[in-house]
Amino acid sequence: MGGAKRYVLTALVAFAAALAATWAATWVVRSVSPFDHAESSELHTLVHEKLNLDAAQEGRIEVLEARFAEQRKALDAQMREANAALAQAIETEHQYGPRVAEAVDRSHQAMGELQKATLAHVFAMRAVLRPDQAARFDAEIGKTLTQSDRK
Numbered sequence: 826m827g828g829a830k831r832y833v834l835t836a837l838v839a840f841a842a843a844l845a846a847t848w849a850a851t852w853v854v855r856s857v858s859p860f861d862h863a864e865s866s867e868l869h870t871l872v873h874e875k876l877n878l879d880a881a882q883e884g885r886i887e888v889l890e891a892r893f894a895e896q897r898k899a900l901d902a903q904m905r906e907a908n909a910a911l912a913q914a915i916e917t918e919h920q921y922g923p924r925v926a927e928a929v930d931r932s933h934q935a936m937g938e939l940q941k942a943t944l945a946h947v948f949a950m951r952a953v954l955r956p957d958q959a960a961r962f963d964a965e966i967g968k969t970l971t972q973s974d975r976k
Contacts, residue, residue: 871965872950876958885953893946900939907932 872878872886911932914924947966951959 868947868965868969871962876954876961878954878958882953886950889946889949889953893942896942896946897939900935900942904932904935904939907935 873883878886907928911925911928914922914928918924951962954962
């Protein structure tokens, strides 16, 4: 095989590997995160429309949500950086070598931090609720975490 063809083939394989790594990392994040965007929206609807919050509760939860939105932005950025590092490591090593292993660990760390922050946010919101509201909230969280048809 000629030098140019070999270079193009290597570049295509590296690109495909990087693309596959990015897709895989995104899939893992969605499967590890306790709440995806649709479920988060359902939780938002539950909290703001179905739990009959009083004005003080609404205000406290809005503050929590604003804080979490900023925290989530930072954590999402860390995950994007970790995924980019993973794609680069795969492109560089073309095997499960030390750079790929380190990038995978970094990606898992970022996913774990997002999951912990999400759960801390959920518990912070729960702390604002009355016992009757908390019971309904807990049931919804339980349903979300145990659904077998999650995508």
